[in-house]
Every structure is written in structure tokens, then in C-alpha cells.
Amino acid sequence: MKRLFSFLLCFGILLFWSSCRDDFEFSPSKGQLEFARDTIYLDTVFTNIGSSTYNLKVYNRSDDDIVIPTIQLENGINSNYRMNVDGETGLEDAQEGKFFENVELLANDSLFIFIETTIDISTLGALENQFLYTDRILFDSGSNQQDIDVVTLVKDAVFIYPSKDDDTNIIETLTFDVDGDGTPDETNLQGRFLTDEELTFTNEKPYVIYGYAGVGAGKTLTMEAGARVHFHADSGILVTNNGSLNINGELSPDQETLENEVILEGDRLEPLYEDIPGQWGTIWLFNGSINNTINYATIKNATVGIIADGNQIAINDKLTISNSQIYNISSFGIRGTATSITAENLVINNCGQSSFAGTFGGKYNFTHCTIANYWNTSFRQFPALLLNDFVIDENGLAVVNPNGLTEANFNNCIIYGNDNPEFILENEGNVFNYKFNNCLLRFDDDNLAGTGNYDFNDTTFYEENVFNQNPDFEDPFENLIRIGADSGAKGINDSTFGVEDDILGISRSSSGSIDAGAYNFTSFED
Structure with a gap:
């Protein structure tokens, strides 16, 4: 009974107190709102592709509860x-997301405004391939009106995407001869083959690819200097039997910008996504594709930068890549499988597995390349460089390539990273030919050094190399891979294996000595 009486007494007091409160009496805003910023910049978007959501924080710094009569887009x-x-x-009604009435804001409190956009550039009357679209958020009206500018750069683009069945919603997949037996194979890769009219990518507009853009048998996809190619998630380029990919970037006149390079990256343009790995699939050079060339290209933020399969003993190498960079890859920078690759002035860094993996044998010749790996996002299972001559079958047994590793020559290269050792050589067969000449190598493992494939005194495999000296990279975690004046790679190279200019087009002979890697040394400013 006492408990019941106490409860009723407390309830009565609470009821009386609440009935006397004069809180939540809102007075009209007097135009004294404060904002976290004076302009909302929605980063560049492609036409008809929705932006990320951005926010604006609005403050009521006064001691009064206020009501904002209207918040609207101009x-x-x-x-x-x-x-x-x-x-x-x-x-x-028709103004949903455009107009708000009587928005309450407590004293010394704040609210969030979230804003996004999807813009069709063709409706803006734009004469150029990009258009600056603006609007204003208006708070209140008349003498109390305050406003915040909203700005978005909209880019026109060429969109390449597979068709979708309107009834079943099934997206078109690629069918081609996967295993080289002459019979078309249906795959689960969403995408379509490029038409003849689509086989030249120019620098007039960026390209946005959904699914895999296939290069058909006997066709060649050419990317001209300055082309920009953006891939949606799980998308990429796929080159099939007797098809070719030719990326023809050029050195920019100032030797500093990427103006004339070909850049391949994801389709999210916001700064948040600038260096995030795994945003798209890969460039896949299937068994049977031929004469693939890449010059002055930057490939970034993919799952695998390049996959090259087969054609180990072809007269012409499967892939020739020069003056190019591959960064921020969630798996392998380049993964070659029983294939043939020639590389000069190539930089690979920041890969979740190996920067370069030559697996199941093959033929590889790398000169003045920087194969680095400073991945720090997660555990990395493999070193920067991995070479082997086998694959593991479904029973866990090693299947050896009968051709073996016919060549693997690394001349005037840097092979380094934030792990140790940074190269592993594994063979199960008898044909396993490799040679490191005048390279800076990271291999500081007393248990392995001097044994098996790691007898560094055997000049059949190792000659004039430098081990475990700091390469003095500018900032490898930010993919700045130029070497400084204190680099262990400085002046260690043999002109016999030389490439006349470095990746920036600077003569290697101008400094009087030849440095390992893709860059000549430079003196960094403090």
C-alpha cells in the first residue's frame, strides 16, 4: 500500500511539473543560423550517375528554440x-526533397542537411563535355534569408555496358573460346564485345565501362594518348583469341603531369575513392591474345592490374609494357601464367599480394623496373616478386609446366618493400632459368640465403647486385617511388642492360652514372 501511495505521489508531482513547463515554445528564426561551410562541393560526377551523399551541419547558437519557416532549393x-x-x-508532392516547412531547431543545437544529385548533362544545354552545375539552399525568406551554394562538375562520357533482358533482368554475359579448343564457351562474366566503331578510345570524352568490354577475335582495341577509362565494380577489359590491346600513351611535355598518359581507374571520382584498391576487376589478356602493348599508362585501384595467360613460346611476347605505373591493387599488380612479358621503366607498388607474379613458368624480361610493395592495409601473403613453375590442382598436388621457366631476367631493377624477403623463387621442375643483374634486392634471411635458389655468389643467377640497402623512395606508402640521393640503387647499374631514358624521359647518361629502377635519382627538398 505504501509503495502504491509513493508511486501515485511521484506521478502526480511529475504531471504537475510537466504541465507548468514552457519549453518547446519555438520562435521564428531571425536569420542568425551558422553553417559548417559556406559552399557544398559535390565532387565531379558523370552524367546520369548518382553522386555520393554530402552533408551540411546547421547550428542554432542562440539560447532560444527556433523554427525555420522554409528550407528550399532555389x-x-x-x-x-x-x-x-x-x-x-x-x-x-512534386517538390519532395526540394522544399521543407517549419523546421524546428532547439537552442544551442544543430541539424544535418544531406544532399545528392543525378544530372543528365544533355538537359543543361551544355556545349562542352563538362558543365559546372550550381544551385543554392535557401533558409527562410525576405530580410532573414540565408543561403549556401551547392556546386557540382558534371562530365559527359561514353558509356559501354551490356544489355539486359527486360523480362528476366538477366544481364548479357560473354561467350568466347576460353580454353583454345576452337569451341565457344559461355562464361559468367557480364559484359559484351566492343563493336568496330568502339575499338578506338580517344581523349575527347572519358569512357565508363560496366561489365567486361571484350575485344573479339582478330580485333584490336586502341587507346590513344590522354584517354581516360573508368570501370564500374566487377568490370574490366578482356582480350580474346587473336585479339590485341594497344595502349598508346605519351610522355607529357612538362614530364610531371599525367596529361598525355592513359589512365585506367574506377568510376567513383570523389577524393575518398582516389586510392582505394579493388574498385574494379582487371585487364585480362586471355590465352591466344597477341601483340598486346602498353606505353605510358597508369593502372590503379583494381583487383588485379593485368592478367596475362598463355602463349609462352610465341614469337612475339604476349605483353610489352613500358613507362607505366600500376598502383593500389587488392591482389596482384601483374599476374602472368605460363606467358611472356617484356617490361621497361615499369613501376608497381601497393598490392595486396605480389606486385609481380610469374606463375606456372613463362618467359619474363624486366629492365629498369621498380617492383616495390609497401602494402599496409592488411596481411600480405606473398613477396613483391614471386616466380614458380607449377600450379596446385584440386587434390593439392603440384602440376609442373613442361616448358618450365624458360627465362626470368631482371636487369637494373629494384625489388623492395616493407616485408622480408621480397622475392621468392619456387620450382618443382628442372627448367627454371632466372638471372638478377645489377639490381637492388631485399632479401635478409639467413636461413634461406646461400641455399637452393638463393646462392647469391653463383654468378649464373646473380651478378653485381646490392642487397638490403635503403632505396630512399620519396614516399612509397603514397606511391611516390622516385629515389633520392642516398638510395642504395644509385649508380649500381650496367649500361649493357640500359634503357636510354628513365620513366620521366630524362636521359640516364646525363648524371654520369646509371641508377637501378625506373627513375633516375633526384635530390628531394626538405
Whole structure:
């Protein structure tokens, strides 16, 4: 009984106190709102592709609870922006996401405005391939009105995507001769083959690819200097039997910018995504593709930078790659399988597994290349460089390539990283030919050094190399791989294996000595 009486007494007091409160009496805003920023910049978007969601924090610094009579986009229902104010989408009519009434804001409190956009550049009357679209968020009206600018750069693009069945929603997949037996194989790779009219990528507009863009038998895809290619998730380039990929970038006139390079990356343009690995699939050079060349290209943020399969004993190498960079790859920078690759002035860094893996044998010749790996996002299972002559079958047994590793020559290269050792050589067969000449190598393992494939005094396999000296990279974790004046790679090279200019087009003979790797040394400013 006493407990019941106490409960009723407390309840009565609470009821009386609450009935006397004069809280939550909102007065109109007087135009004294404060904002976290004066302009909302929605980063560059492609036409008809939705942006990320951005936010604006709005503050009521006064001691009064206020009501904001209206929050609206200046262009009203014609605006290409959409807003959400503290979880509300606005009036449920044609102006939803454009207009809000009587928005309450407590004293010394704040609210969030979230804003996004999808813009069709063709509706803007734009005469160029890009257009700066603007609007304003208006708070209140009349003498109390305050505003925040909203700005977005919209780029036109060439979109390449597979067709989809309207009834089943099944997306088109690629069918081609996968195993080289002359019979077309149906794959589960979403995508389509490029038409003849699509086989030249120019620098006039960026290209946005959904799914895999296939290069058909006997066809050649050419990417001209300055081309920009963007891939959606699980997308890439696939080159089939007797097809070719030719990427023809050029050195920029100032030797510093990427203006004339060909850049292949993901389709998210916001700075948040600038260096995130695994945003798209790969460039896949299937068994049977021929005469693939890449010059002055940057390949970044993929799952695998390049996959090259087969054609180990072909007269012409499967892939010739020069003056190019491969960065921020969630798996392998280049994965070759019983294939043939020639590389000069190539830089690979920041890969979740190996920067370069030559597996199941093959033929590889790398000169003045920097094969680095400073991956620090997760555990890395493999070193920067991996070479072997076998694959593991479904029973866990090693299957050896009968041709073996016919060549693996690394001349004037840097093979280094933040792990140790940074190269592993594994063979199960008898044909396993490799040679390191005038390289800077990281291999500081007393248990392995001097044994098996790691007898560094055997000049059949190792000659004039430098071990475990700091390469003095500019900032390898940020993919700045130039070497400094204190680099262990400085002046250690033999001109016999030389490439006349470094990756920046600077003569190697101008300094009086030849440095290992893709770059001549430079003196960094403090």
C-alpha cells in the first residue's frame, strides 16, 4: 500500500511539473543560423550517375528554440539536387526533397542537411563535355534569408555496358573460346564485345565501362594518348583469341603531369575513392591474345592490374609494357601464367599480394623496373616478386609446366618493400632459368640465403647486385617511388642492360652514372 501511495505521489508531482513547463515554445528564426561551410562541393560526377551523399551541419547558437519557416532549393522542383533534412525528405508532392516547412531547431543545437544529385548533362544545354552545375539552399525568406551554394562538375562520357533482358533482368554475359579448343564457351562474366566503331578510345570524352568490354577475335582495341577509362565494380577489359590491346600513351611535355598518359581507374571520382584498391576487376589478356602493348599508362585501384595467360613460346611476347605505373591493387599488380612479358621503366607498388607474379613458368624480361610493395592495409601473403613453375590442382598436388621457366631476367631493377624477403623463387621442375643483374634486392634471411635458389655468389643467377640497402623512395606508402640521393640503387647499374631514358624521359647518361629502377635519382627538398 505504501509503495502504491509513493508511486501515485511521484506521478502526480511529475504531471504537475510537466504541465507548468514552457519549453518547446519555438520562435521564428531571425536569420542568425551558422553553417559548417559556406559552399557544398559535390565532387565531379558523370552524367546520369548518382553522386555520393554530402552533408551540411546547421547550428542554432542562440539560447532560444527556433523554427525555420522554409528550407528550399532555389531552383525548386527543377533543381537536380535532392535534400534530406534530419531524416525528412520534404513535402510529399512534386517538390519532395526540394522544399521543407517549419523546421524546428532547439537552442544551442544543430541539424544535418544531406544532399545528392543525378544530372543528365544533355538537359543543361551544355556545349562542352563538362558543365559546372550550381544551385543554392535557401533558409527562410525576405530580410532573414540565408543561403549556401551547392556546386557540382558534371562530365559527359561514353558509356559501354551490356544489355539486359527486360523480362528476366538477366544481364548479357560473354561467350568466347576460353580454353583454345576452337569451341565457344559461355562464361559468367557480364559484359559484351566492343563493336568496330568502339575499338578506338580517344581523349575527347572519358569512357565508363560496366561489365567486361571484350575485344573479339582478330580485333584490336586502341587507346590513344590522354584517354581516360573508368570501370564500374566487377568490370574490366578482356582480350580474346587473336585479339590485341594497344595502349598508346605519351610522355607529357612538362614530364610531371599525367596529361598525355592513359589512365585506367574506377568510376567513383570523389577524393575518398582516389586510392582505394579493388574498385574494379582487371585487364585480362586471355590465352591466344597477341601483340598486346602498353606505353605510358597508369593502372590503379583494381583487383588485379593485368592478367596475362598463355602463349609462352610465341614469337612475339604476349605483353610489352613500358613507362607505366600500376598502383593500389587488392591482389596482384601483374599476374602472368605460363606467358611472356617484356617490361621497361615499369613501376608497381601497393598490392595486396605480389606486385609481380610469374606463375606456372613463362618467359619474363624486366629492365629498369621498380617492383616495390609497401602494402599496409592488411596481411600480405606473398613477396613483391614471386616466380614458380607449377600450379596446385584440386587434390593439392603440384602440376609442373613442361616448358618450365624458360627465362626470368631482371636487369637494373629494384625489388623492395616493407616485408622480408621480397622475392621468392619456387620450382618443382628442372627448367627454371632466372638471372638478377645489377639490381637492388631485399632479401635478409639467413636461413634461406646461400641455399637452393638463393646462392647469391653463383654468378649464373646473380651478378653485381646490392642487397638490403635503403632505396630512399620519396614516399612509397603514397606511391611516390622516385629515389633520392642516398638510395642504395644509385649508380649500381650496367649500361649493357640500359634503357636510354628513365620513366620521366630524362636521359640516364646525363648524371654520369646509371641508377637501378625506373627513375633516375633526384635530390628531394626538405
